[in-house]
Amino acid sequence: MTNPASIGQPLDRVDGPLKVSGRATYAAEHAFDQPPLVGWIVEATIPAGRIKQLDTGAAESSTGVAAVLTHHNAAAQTPFGEPGDEGRFTQSRAMLFDDHIRYHGFPIALVIADTLANARHAAKLIKIRYEPDKDAVTTAGQEADEIPEELDGGMEPDLFQGDFEQAYNDAEVTLDVTYTTPNQAAAAMEPHAAIASFDGDELTVYMSVQLIGPAVKALATTLKFDPDKIRVLSPYIGGGFGSKLGVHNEAILACLGALHLKRPVKVVQHRRNVFHNAPHRGSSVQRIQLGASRDGKLQAIGHESFMPMARGYEFAEPTGAPARTTYRTDALKSTHRVKSIDMPVADSCRAPGHAIGSLAFESAIDEMAYQCDQDPLAFRLANMPDKDPSTGQPFASHDLAECLREGAEKFGWQSREQQPGNRSQGRQLIGYGVASTIRVNMLVPSKTRIRLSADGTLTAWADMTDIGTGTYTILTQIAADTMGLPADRINIELGDSRYPPSCGSGGSFGAASSGSALLDACENMRTKVLDIARAQSNKGDEPAENARFENGQVIWGNKTLLLTELLNKSGEAYLETEGEVEPGDDHDNYSQHSYGAQFAEVHVDRDTGEVRVQRLLGVFSAGRILNPKTARSQLLGGMVWGQSYALLEELMLDDRYGTFMNRDLAEYHLPVNRDMPAIDIHFRDEPDPRSNRLGSKGIGELSICGAGAAVANAVYHATGVRVRDFPVTLDKILEHLPE
């Protein structure tokens, strides 16, 4: 009988009962003997400049206020961004450091009081005078001309293959279009929150953070603290999506408060703070040039990306990634330029580069297909690469074509009208769209330690995090499968900096990397167990490969031995092993991606231009599927994000102030339940041996790439209107729809 917890089974989330009963403890919810004091963040309301005057007297004497921290009285810290040679997740993130204002929303004071109501009200009593920087720059467009030092994920900013200009000029059919995507918010449902406490020696911080080891380093660097005296805990995280990779303002401020008052201090970002103080995804301008033969064979692909960068915070997305790797071409031009401006910090947001690069690029590819008078699906299939066009490397695996074909068949693509605007039902125009889906697949160093106890339970420790990705469950399955134990005999302990350093959550590498480390530890444990079995039963020459671990037993040759008995007989209360993973040659020598194909059907109202998605379908190739239930959920989530990027999300920048005017969840539009179409997801469940020992590939960010373009392409097919400024809101369609 198959172990319901083995790899590949749709095991219910092991943290499910806690989450559905409200017993999973998120950062702000950890209990203390005495309730922590509450800190309220006061934000700067100019984009750049300095604080000229800060009058906190009335706030300090307001009811319930314990302290008001400013740059005048906050603890000494390492300057923001230092040391420069550290990565951005371990550099100093100093707050309340000096009178300099980095962006609109930058914290300039922390009011600490006994209750939220007292802190929030006292904050209104603070008087601030600014000296604004007259030369503040709050927008960035195609004039961006700084070359970023590197792109997130390590790609080179500029890449040229062949002679792009020649190939483009020689092409029979050319396309030169410019797309834009707006500033976007990660908008995790849990606002960033932290509770810091200092007992005179050790600083303990409950946080909501995706990477724990780097968080300790960042806190140590910032606060000039011994990292061994800092403990960070993040067992449950209410969504991250990149915005909780690093250490952000609330954590630093809570620590400063705790150090100042020698009492626990809790800082929860108000939702309006989150729009400034959690990193956001910066806007982009993408110029795409495509050249093809008359029969639709691409011969030149050009992609230029222009994005803003928060001044003093080096980060740039690899927006050109899909253009570099999806389709065959001998001539490739891909460049990235940034412009430092006075805006809130932009950093990784779900699928950096691919998410918005695919929105534009897969739309441009669609345009090219129509220009060549080809079916957009056939056009894509006719341009599949046989090696990575950007590097010449072979692909570790490549079944994008199969995804497209299988998806087309399941979606009913063949019933599509060739010409746009040709199908309607009542007042609704109907359209179909397709897009290729591609996301880089990574393996990142990770470690773990496990203990097999004499009572037959197994515990694993890692500072790994579960941000809704299902880590607790996947790791349970890997342990259950390898050690032959049921799920309820396995404890996965995560989210504590005292545990072995893992890869953390990000870049879709979590399951593969922490899972591979656990697999390694479990295999080491099997070896240890077999050594004991060998010693106890004189099975000196029985090959280890023949041993099976099932149902809490070791089945070896003609013997069945209970794990509990083996351990009890050995006199050991428990056995411990460690495991780790490092990316190997396969990640150097091969181009590693996960793939998919996505299809959308939309209805567009002829009268109002409202777009409503009817169907989404995706076929995904992500190696071996460790848990089809949680994998499907990840893909569902990404498709919802993609639809949202196509139709809804936009941070509305007011360039006079350098802030976003729709800084709340009423006006920053995320999809609601009613926006959901019928969503159909299929896996091509085939292990990829070059990816990692589990054969799995990254899923967390896969489906966001391409979902949006499929929707936008469907809007074009329905209406004949091509909108190149995302999101595709009704006003942009309306002006082109006949009345």
Next chain:
Amino acid sequence: MPVLYVNGKQVTLDDDPRTTLLDTLREHPNLTGTKKGCDHGQCGACTLLLDGRRVNSCLILAIQCEGSEVTTIEGLGQGEHLHPMQQAFVKHDGFQCGYCTPGQICSAVGMLEEVGNGEPSDVTGRGDVTLSRAEIQERMSGNLCRCGAYVNIVDAILDTADAHSLKNGGAAT
């Protein structure tokens, strides 16, 4: 001192009338299940049942509820036994990060009651209320989920409603 009743137990309110129902709960050691997503009635994460009705607890002053019965996520189910709606959410994977989940579940429970009462929604039109997928989607639109678990949430609710209806001999849709 003013009190209200949370999951059948008496909770004394603090003397600051500004304290919301949500903060009263979240500052209570065993009642952090109700979540704060926006504090301004725009996300639904704070949804609970007040005298049986689903409401956003962030926009209610605790003092307004003096004497009322509040049911939070902790009050659904009995101890270790999950409420059928909670079980269905686990079975259908109606969550990922779990932060919106208590609000979703309380909202769903309240919603089924509203449907049972024949209260219409924006998709009902002139006729009787039936529990179709379209109805559930509209009725649950007051609970945002950034992880995008909506489709599974609807499956979980349909599963629970079907089981409930079958149990009571009612007509399921």
Next chain:
Amino acid sequence: MKPFDYRRIQTVEEIGRDEPGQARFLAGGTNLIDLMKHEIEVPDRLLDISRLQLASIEDGENGGLRVGTLVTNTALASDPRVRKTWPLLSAALLSGATAQLRNRATTGGNLLQRTRCFYFYDTARPCNKRNRGEGCSAREGQNRIHAILGASDHCIATHPSDMAVAVVALDASLTLRAVDGSERELPVEELHRLPGDHPELDTVLAPDELILGVTLPAPPPGRQLYRKVRDRSSYAFALISVGVILHVVEGKVDSIRIAFGGVAHKPWRAHKAEAALLGQTATEANFRLAAEAELADAKGYGSNDFKIPLARRTLVATLRDAAHSEEEVPA
């Protein structure tokens, strides 16, 4: 929130005349508490009126309906009489907010909710509505959701309520109680102001004047439809909304009511469009002429220019749907 004195009153007589400071009535609180958290509303006293006996819906004279101010949006939308005879009102209510909010929001509170203008909500930005004379940040800023009719140089905010659009189309009236105990009737259409030189005043209510209830007269004959256009399919304020009641006899418009939401500082009764349509044949061309007549003075501010064609198209579409519908509300 600024500290305040909370008092729960059992009778209207307790609404004091001579007490110092500013008071606000608290019913559901779904708008007021939101604004108090931002310290945009800063009352010294909160009078919780939720225990007053004002939560019933009673049959009125001549086929009308009297709705107590404390009737929740859910109760009003679900009432079988409202669904049957005033379906425009039920539809408008159900298109707004969410069930959680409708379960708390009251009839009076819904009418008195304040604008959603981004700059009104951002207390760091000049706003003539929050502080008269400060300036209007929306005119040159992000104004996608702002007014195209009836705005002034000082304010381009819109009123966000769907219910208000319906009651204005239905010619409802309010019963008001002044602080001295005297009562008056006021047509709902006169409740909300245009911003003019006093954008800080949303309504014509006197300080501490309480809405006791709304009276719906029997509706005119015809098909009642509410169409709300929004960026996402639910839980969103209207970009444009339209309420119509259209009665066609032998191809001609015999009775017509039209009101817009999302276009102005108040729900916009489209008197010009109504006059242009009455007695005309119920054709798309005439619907369009009527819309153009109403929107002749419409003006956009940059990000909301699209609202002008959208309002026109939505009105035409809604009238078209009303005209083609087989079912009419029995007279």
